[in-house]
Amino acid sequence: MGETKVNLKHLLEDIQDNYPFTSEEAILTELVANSLDSGSSKIQFTIRPEEKILYIVDNGKGMNEKEFEQYHDIATTTKIRGKGIGFAGVGAKIALLYAECVITETKKNSFHKATHWKLITSRDACWDYIDPLNLITDSSGTAVLIKLQDTSSKLLDLSFVEQTLKKHFTPILHKTFLEKFLSIIYGKQISFYINGIQMEIDQTQEDEKWFYTFFRRRKNPIGFGYVRKSSEKLGEDERGIAISTYGKVIKRGWDWLGFLPVNPDKLTGIIELPGLAEILTTNKADFLKDVSSLNKYYRYRKAIQETLMPIFETLGEIPSKREELEKSLKPMEKEIEKIIQNILAEFPELTGLFGTKQKGEPQTGIIEDPLATPIGVPVEGTDIMSGTLGGSGEGSGIEAGSGNVPGEHIKPADDAKVPGSKHNGHRKRATVMLGFEDNENRKELGWLSENVLWINKAHPAYKRAVENNNDPYHIIISAAWVLSNYIEKDRSPQDFINHFLGVWGTQR
Secondary structure, three states, X not given: OEEEEOOHHHHHHHHHHOOOOOHHHHHHHHHHXXXXXXXXXXXXXXXXXXXXXXXXXXXXXXXXHHHHHHHOOOOOOOOOOOOOOOOOOOHHHHHOOOEEEEEXXXXXXXXXXXXXXXXXXXXXXXXXXXXXXXXXXXXXXXXXXXXXXXXXXXXXXXHHHXXXXXXXXXHHHOHHHHHHHHHHHHOOOOEEEEOOEEOOOOOOOOOEEEEEEOOOOOOOOOEEEEEEEOOOOOOOOOOEEEEEEXXXXXXXXXXXXXXXXXXXXXXXXXXXXXXXXXXXXXXXXXXXXXXXXXXXXXXXXXXXXXXXXXXXXXXXXXXXXXXXXXXXXXXXXXXXXXXXXXXXXXXXXXXXXXXXXXXXXXXXXXXXOOOOOEEEEEXXXXXXXXXXXXXXXXXXXXXXXXXXXXXXXXXXXXXXXXXXXXXXXXXXXXXXXXXXXXXXXXXXXXXXXXXXXXXXXXXHHHHHHHHOOOHHHHXXXXXXXXXXXXXXXXXXXXXXXXXXXXXXXXXX
């Protein structure tokens, strides 16, 4: 018999509280995520309300003896970040809070075992090996049976289970996603069943505009999705563009995308981006906010913006011609650029937010070149300079020279280990543009779209500032406030705004 000797109840409640949706949704999404990660092509839910039982059976690879032992340790997971979406593996464990017991059966090669697991007290969660219930009919797989305490649990409601699966795993259920893109991860067929009936969702509609997303100058797509415009206002769960990874919807709306269409309540869509799996939070409802993760996220977001802008334009969803900035305010762009350049050392997570322009001093750097002779050693900190390998033309930039950008560059050294060649270019600087929109639907001081800081003229504070001839100061305050939303999660937005204004106040 195994026994957990920690305050497991509190630990599970803490894990449960991390999810921005109900506990029942968390249990279902975690169970499905683990089935998908195990290579399942068939996931079956069986609901027996009269017996207070829900169970899920998959035909994945199952667990061996060591993995099955670890499965019962709340602090252990064998998942690797970026290799799937079920790395937390806590679905069955959260279920212990609401279950009389959880029975898990697994089959892998010659190993075929089952356990009976229950939360006895807040500190005791005992599990015993029992004879398998033979829920698994395939050659391998895993089954999780939850015997609930309460007959009113949503987990016993067939329509709730169905809607939750559709909400969180739309790309998995949508043939077009599987056939055109997700097949590289899962193959072309994954079937969900509830009480023996295969789930289906509405397939491709005529007015859907499908697209691939690319990084600039890259041939292979990084994402795939669609946009659809409705003639009527959509429900809350449909509005906005959803972002998914490995077929799991992470978030939906407009805030994450960075721009708002003319009719935000009439547009819907999904874009699948497998590359973002490695920066998922444990609850799979957002992305990590450390420097490296933010820079990765901003890079993907910029690619999405560049893909969607022309599509939205054909749909008539790009706001009418934006007002040109008055010449008298042009110097403020330079001021903000200078502030950003000065604070990147302390807030490097902002690096990936902006475009760059060739307007710095001449710079000599070293480009890694496997065909060249060893020239130096890798050291921390980079700057972006113009040009690409083999020429000095304008390109996406190369990393060279010491600087504030996260990453490594090659420093010349006598004990050279890394092959490379010298390159001459110019240091590239952040490009910031100011724009104005009169948008009463948005309550913010401003927002960021690509490298444009939009100031909301409809905001009461802006109108008051204009009346008092304080609009330049309002713009600086707005810029600081907007950018404070993009710093690392654990850093203080107030400290950022204070630092931003402090740098601005000392600039001459």
